[in-house]
Amino acid sequence: MNAPSLPTVDVGHALHARLLAGDLLTHRDLCHAFIPPLVAILSRRFPRYPDLVQTAVHDAMVTYLTNPSAYNPDLLDLGRYLRMLARRDLLNLLRLEARQTRPLNPLPDVELADDGGNNVLDAVLSKEEAEAARLVVQRLRGDLNERDRAVLDLILEEERRTTVYAAVLGVADQPENEQARIVKRAKDRVRKRIERGGENHD
Amino acid sequence: MTDPVRAMAERARRESCFFGFLLEQFARAESLDDAALAAQLGCDTAQLVDLRLCGAPRPETLVTDVREVAEGLQLDAGRLLAVVKRARVLAQMQDTTETTSLLMAAREREE
Numbered sequence: 001m002n003a004p005s006l007p008t009v010d011v012g013h014a015l016h017a018r019l020l021a022g023d024l025l026t027h028r029d030l031c032h033a034f035i036p037p038l039v040a041i042l043s044r045r046f047p048r049y050p051d052l053v054q055t056a057v058h059d060a061m062v063t064y065l066t067n068p069s070a071y072n073p074d075l076l077d078l079g080r081y082l083r084m085l086a087r088r089d090l091l092n093l094l095r096l097e098a099r100q101t102r103p104l105n106p107l108p109d110v111e112l113a114d115d116g117g118n119n120v121l122d123a124v125l126s127k128e129e130a131e132a133a134r135l136v137v138q139r140l141r142g143d144l145n146e147r148d149r150a151v152l153d154l155i156l157e158e159e160r161r162t163t164v165y166a167a168v169l170g171v172a173d174q175p176e177n178e179q180a181r182i183v184k185r186a187k188d189r190v191r192k193r194i195e196r197g198g199e200n201h202d
Numbered sequence: 203m204t205d206p207v208r209a210m211a212e213r214a215r216r217e218s219c220f221f222g223f224l225l226e227q228f229a230r231a232e233s234l235d236d237a238a239l240a241a242q243l244g245c246d247t248a249q250l251v252d253l254r255l256c257g258a259p260r261p262e263t264l265v266t267d268v269r270e271v272a273e274g275l276q277l278d279a280g281r282l283l284a285v286v287k288r289a290r291v292l293a294q295m296q297d298t299t300e301t302t303s304l305l306m307a308a309r310e311r312e313e
């Protein structure tokens with residue numbers, strides 16, 4: 001059986017608009033459209049934690065439904081936004097569980113496929129290095145403007161498509177070579193900040 | 203693992219942004235299980251999943267909201283509205299009881 005796939009960008013935008021307009025049936029439609037694919041995607045990456053995956057996806061949906069205006073459709077499509085929320089909640093749940101069960105059940109092998117998150121850092125770096133990396137990301141998040149923060153999230157997700165970065169940067173209507181130039185500059189800028197440990201020396 | 207959408211409907215019982223929250227208040231106060239609640243609404247238990255996942259009706263547009271949800275899920279609007287109104291009264295009564303208890307406790311402390 002094929003795994004459920006996330007709705008298209010247009011479907012996400014339409015559902016978001018209905019939600020903002022106050023259509024109460026939209027809650028149900030969002031749950032049916034997004035929860036199964038999000039659970040499938042995160043379950044592939046975190047196969048040992050099905051219950052936590054489900055809880056994280058539910059948490060993400062409740063967060064979005066409670067405050068839909070926190071989502072900016074101009075920066076990110078709804079599927080990616082919900083996935084980011086769910087992934088963040090899942091990593092928090094995993095950290096909580098790891099703290100409760102250490103040293104019997106260490107965290108490193110929780111994620112099969114690397115999708116660039118902090119627990120991946122836990123897997124490949126020492127505890128001190130992973131903590132330092134987390135602090136850098138945390139500092140950067142507080143320091144970057146909204147667009148660069150979105151670029152940072154895409155980098156951490158190992159997104160490679162220029163079109164996705166271009167949409168986030170609001171230059172999707174520019175010619176391709178111009179998009180590529182702007183995207184490269186933004187990625188370089190954020191990467192440089194990461195390399196400098198989150199400090200801004202520009 | 204359970205069906206994640208059904209599991210979300212279960213979670214909706216305790217999340218105030220969902221219709222399921224009001225239904226839960228009503229069902230608890232009336233000691234109804236899913237079958238009895240569905241019978242009260244004139245629907246089957248499978249429809250309860252979708253109903254729980256809808257957004258909670260807003261006080262300022264209560265009647266319109268309930269009608270729209272009922273229409274969208276092909277439920278009896280009259281029955282649904284009666285349940286929602288009763289759930290709201292029960293919630294208000296509970297709030298009043300809690301406030302009274304707090305006031306009485308505060309007064310006892312003062313005396």
